[in-house]
Amino acid sequence: MHDPGPPSLARPYAWTEGRTRPAVELAIEALVETTLEGRSVPFNRASPQSMVTQLCLHPLSLAEVAAYLQVPLQVARVLVADLVGSGWVVVRDTLSDNASWDERHDLLERVLSGLRTL
Numbered sequence: 001m002h003d004p005g006p007p008s009l010a011r012p013y014a015w016t017e018g019r020t021r022p023a024v025e026l027a028i029e030a031l032v033e034t035t036l037e038g039r040s041v042p043f044n045r046a047s048p049q050s051m052v053t054q055l056c057l058h059p060l061s062l063a064e065v066a067a068y069l070q071v072p073l074q075v076a077r078v079l080v081a082d083l084v085g086s087g088w089v090v091v092r093d094t095l096s097d098n099a100s101w102d103e104r105h106d107l108l109e110r111v112l113s114g115l116r117t118l
Contacts, residue, residue, distance in 0.1 A: 038088030
């Protein structure tokens with residue numbers, strides 16, 4: 001029997017047409033949520049953009065989006081940035097610029113806990 005080996009990273013990068021830099025910078029903990037416009041787009045299982053809009057009907061962190069799609073974080077960043085540009089999702093910061101170290105630590109703990117449950 002032939003062992004196919006580990007999954008290829010080629011497909012996720014094909015989703016971004018080889019791009020590795022998003023049009024806008026997105027923090028790993030940023031919350032992504034589908035807009036009304038994004039909700040009105042018909043679902044297409046073959047479209048990674050459509051998968052993101054379905055995942056984000058309820059807010060998810062960028063890290064969670066990457067985990068659900070099983071793609072590198074940078075691929076998720078590019079996909080989400082493209083969707084922000086199209087108006088299909090919005091991204092909300094989870095912390096203000098003057099957040100304390102404890103608030104930042106708490107947030108990272110919650111993100112890690114969420115990723116572990118996936």
